[in-house]
Amino acid sequence: MTAMRKPPQRGFCPSEFALRLQKMQSILQAEQLDAVFVTSPSNIRYFTGFDSQFWESPTRPWFVVVPREGSIIAVIPEIGAPEMARTWVDDIRTWPSPCPEDDGVSLMAATLSAVPRRFGRIGAEMGREMALRMPVADFLALRGRMPETEIVDGTPALWRARMIKTEAEVAHIRFICEVASDAYIGLPDLVAIGDTERTVVKRLRADMCARGADNVPFMPAISGPGGVPQIVCGPQDRVLTHGDVLFIDTGATYDGYFCDFDRVYAVGAIDDAARRANEAIWEATELGIRAARPGVTMESVWKVMAQALQDAGSIGNNVGRLGHGLGMQLTEPPSFRAGDETIIQPGMVLTIEPGMEYAPGKMIVHEEDIVIMDDGAHLLTIRAPKEMPVIS
Amino acid sequence: MTAMRKPPQRGFCPSEFALRLQKMQSILQAEQLDAVFVTSPSNIRYFTGFDSQFWESPTRPWFVVVPREGSIIAVIPEIGAPEMARTWVDDIRTWPSPCPEDDGVSLMAATLSAVPRRFGRIGAEMGREMALRMPVADFLALRGRMPETEIVDGTPALWRARMIKTEAEVAHIRFICEVASDAYIGLPDLVAIGDTERTVVKRLRADMCARGADNVPFMPAISGPGGVPQIVCGPQDRVLTHGDVLFIDTGATYDGYFCDFDRVYAVGAIDDAARRANEAIWEATELGIRAARPGVTMESVWKVMAQALQDAGSIGNNVGRLGHGLGMQLTEPPSFRAGDETIIQPGMVLTIEPGMEYAPGKMIVHEEDIVIMDDGAHLLTIRAPKEMPVIS
Structure with a gap:
């Protein structure tokens, strides 16, 4: 720790x-x-x-x-x-x-x-x-x-x-993003192949609370061979198995403010298709972070990420958008989606959340939290590594 | 444990x-x-x-x-x-x-x-x-x-x-009531005079989760000399001090079902007025549990408890009722209050929650959870002791 x-x-x-x-x-x-x-x-x-x-x-x-x-x-x-x-x-x-x-x-x-x-x-x-x-x-x-x-x-x-956060609000969100980031980084030391999804959530939640989160109202965890079929329900009693991708999303709170970002882990070794998809989604996240700056529309940032996912072979995404506002609620307007013409402004806190189904039933989704400043987006989370951390 | x-x-x-x-x-x-x-x-x-x-x-x-x-x-x-x-x-x-x-x-x-x-x-x-x-x-x-x-x-x-729970629903509520009861009983070993309200909640919540609760969405804790000014907000950074009454209420969940009951603790020694008020509220709880049986109205049970509190010198109660339904929500209909003519039926799960302000700003409230069966009320919680457990 x-x-x-x-x-x-x-x-x-x-x-x-x-x-x-x-x-x-x-x-x-x-x-x-x-x-x-x-x-x-x-x-x-x-x-x-x-x-x-x-x-x-x-x-x-x-x-x-x-x-x-x-x-x-x-x-x-x-x-x-x-x-x-x-x-x-x-x-x-x-x-x-x-x-x-x-x-x-x-x-x-x-x-x-x-x-x-x-x-x-x-x-x-x-x-x-x-x-x-x-x-x-x-x-x-x-x-x-x-x-x-x-x-x-x-x-x-x-x-x-x-929608426009004050400095004090951003400081709250940054703290809870950092607490959750630290816990995510430490997770491979807390769990192992053979643990259930439920055990993972129990340990990670306890660790986040020990690190300073007030509560963790949202922590779905889903595992599946090479990817997951959905990203909003769970945990279940499913046992982590070699070749799985473990997806965890977290909405933890500090003093009324949420973080909202996910991480994916490789359980043992994952196959090449999963590795390639993961890298493409990581790159789409980079593009989204760079595109999100004052004066452009939410839709324009969505387009950049959606194009990258399509180029990488996406066969679908049932989430309906690629990120959203964040603050006192886990999800707030605006949305990175087709048709959202909201102009990005300094003080907005947003999640960059590209994801795709790269094969039937195999979804991978990444997510980072950012604050918009005059010169562009600044990360509130500790950026996920390009390759999935391994749970062994 | x-x-x-x-x-x-x-x-x-x-x-x-x-x-x-x-x-x-x-x-x-x-x-x-x-x-x-x-x-x-x-x-x-x-x-x-x-x-x-x-x-x-x-x-x-x-x-x-x-x-x-x-x-x-x-x-x-x-x-x-x-x-x-x-x-x-x-x-x-x-x-x-x-x-x-x-x-x-x-x-x-x-x-x-x-x-x-x-x-x-x-x-x-x-x-x-x-x-x-x-x-x-x-x-x-x-x-x-x-x-x-x-x-x-x-x-x-x-x-x-x-409002009418099935046996399987009652089994869920009973389990989470017992988990919370066990944790309440163990609390004096986890905290001490000098700890803050926030520390109490952190430890008690972690203990309930370790004992099998899925989550604890509701756990206000308030302390004050001889009683508390309110029972729905907190914890704060207030330090537990000799002569305090510590009030904690808990809505913990298991598989979607809540418990909802409180406990009061004496921090060191409390004065005689607080001790007398506490005993009177404990007795009012006994009366409420005995009165709650199939065929009578919610109002009639409220009357029995309200009379006992009035006789004991209540100067007020801003809660607005003396208990309520419980299940997938922390609070559900019906209410033990004047005007609630709902007839009590087997399968109802209810909280018996008498309380009073016995001196200005000094409130004490008790609460137990019961299930109604053909022969009357059965406790789902482990009944609070007549005298407050001591935190030293």
């Missing part, structure tokens, strides 16, 4: 939250919204710093209102008030919950109705890569209570804000 | 899923629904057995349709097809995702439109203690595509099915 890395300070100072509010408010102004209200854990944490594992309980809805002008308002169940009071938020309104008859709906209607009006439009998490964390029936009831207001999709505005 | 317990077989046999389908279909018939469609991880897993950590990525929606007659239909992104094919589900329909322009909406509209009609009503996860895992904008678009069908709240039907 390498030496422990020094984690960045937990939490963010009030000036960081003031900056986030200011950024959001100028976006609200530009998108002609009087406010946006959020219900999901990452959005609530982004604006308030409020952190809780209590999100595991889906019983009570929580709300945070970001008005176009003025301060943030938390509208939350009584059970959460003592802890919300420790954040930078001053305006905290509560109701006794659970209360199926009216779980925050009338309090939210009153709160939103009192927000200063100019455009008559309020945004909600109605769109992509977010989910509204409240009963849809209550959402429709809330909308019905406010006939004078148009409740519209606030997702584009929210993603415009969250 | 005590000996490892033998975990129940992972997964469920096809006959169990056939039973769940049959139960759901008779409920659909009774509630005059032609189908229910689900999008959330626990509902999809309940009907199909499909398990994935990929739910961490909110980018792609997934759907499972349970028709009133016939077989289950999975409508999912291509990336998930290989793994869904390993479940008992035969009818799997896919589309290439992510596809912001039409992420499953038209395929779902076609699928739902082809379901045999009798009532013209289809249920969706619109109600309580569940969240729709798809963009609400897409949900509204789907509804708009099917003007001849009423999309109604399917939550009551889904909870009617999931």
Whole structure:
């Protein structure tokens, strides 16, 4: 085990939250919204710093209102008030919950109705890569209570804000990327041929936590001769066998921020076809990292990688894209895919994730995490070696 | 560390899923629904057995349709097809995702439109203690595509099915309750006065995983002199100090099923007021366990506990209820609260969770998990000792 890395300070100072509010408010102004209200854990944490594992309980809805002008308002169940009071938020309104008859709906209607009006439009998490964390029936009831207001999709505005990370956010993501990188490098010393996929995950997860990860909510591991049939499920009880490719992906967290990158290992010796495919995917990753720079579209970077994979003999890729945004969620917009015209900007944190099925049922996928700066992409992960590390 | 317990077989046999389908279909018939469609991880897993950590990525929606007659239909992104094919589900329909322009909406509209009609009503996860895992904008678009069908709240039907656990489900919950109980009992050997709350959680979580838990998504820990100000957030860097009460709650999982119960510890010696409050809450738990039996309402059990807490000098409880259902979610319906008229039935798994603030800012809460059988409640957890175990 390498030496422990020094984690960045937990939490963010009030000036960081003031900056986030200011950024959001100028976006609200530009998108002609009087406010946006959020219900999901990452959005609530982004604006308030409020952190809780209590999100595991889906019983009570929580709300945070970001008005176009003025301060943030938390509208939350009584059970959460003592802890919300420790954040930078001053305006905290509560109701006794659970209360199926009216779980925050009338309090939210009153709160939103009192927000200063100019455009008559309020945004909600109605769109992509977010989910509204409240009963849809209550959402429709809330909308019905406010006939004078148009409740519209606030997702584009929210993603415009969250897509560009601050330096402090990048420091969080870099730390967890480095922790996971160190653990990946050490894995061949922790497992051996004959171990099951489940054992691999158990040891690697424990090692990442020992190195400083808070948790590892996402760690699929799949093994198969020369490649794997899919990359999102597992581990199973399958035993690592000579000639296998072992694929592991990791979404570990530190203080609310994710890494998301995979590694592939050769179990004993893999055949030439697998070795060639692996090298081609490694090269496609290089091309993607070099192509990702301010001013170009996500699609243009996708094209470079897709072409390289096609030239290398790809027979398919069911992932649907070759990388994506990363931050408080394992996956965020934008996507490296055909049709994503988002312009890459400094402050974006992205994953470069080329992969292909090079023979039926044999998929290999690589992934690195990068931050975009004025001069191009900088790695947050420790770059995977060109040849697969060997588990023996 | 005590000996490892033998975990129940992972997964469920096809006959169990056939039973769940049959139960759901008779409920659909009774509630005059032609189908229910689900999008959330626990509902999809309940009907199909499909398990994935990929739910961490909110980018792609997934759907499972349970028709009133016939077989289950999975409508999912291509990336998930290989793994869904390993479940008992035969009818799997896919589309290439992510596809912001039409992420499953038209395929779902076609699928739902082809379901045999009798009532013209289809249920969706619109109600309580569940969240729709798809963009609400897409949900509204789907509804708009099917003007001849009423999309109604399917939550009551889904909870009617999931609320009554099968023997195999109870065996899963019992195992994870026992694993967590063993770890709680061993905790005083793992930590000491001077450790931080964060250290306590790190060690206890690692110990639970070593004992057989798959993961521990929920483990708030809070300490305070004689009691704690809240019970849902933390851990923080606070150092355990003589006279503290340390409160820890745990939602650990085994094969998709949760335990949910807390324990309190005395750090060194606690004062008499804390000791008296703790004993009263322990007694209220006894009363709750004895009162919870088939045929009585949830409210009636709540009353027994609430009265005992009031008699013991409670000055408040911001939790809003005194226990709840438990299963594939950390919290499920029904609730031990005023107004919950749900009749307790054999097969329900419930938490008995009385607590009170006995002095300003000093809360103590107990919790046990039970299964209801014909003859009354049976403990799934190893009952907490009447006096707090001591951390020295």
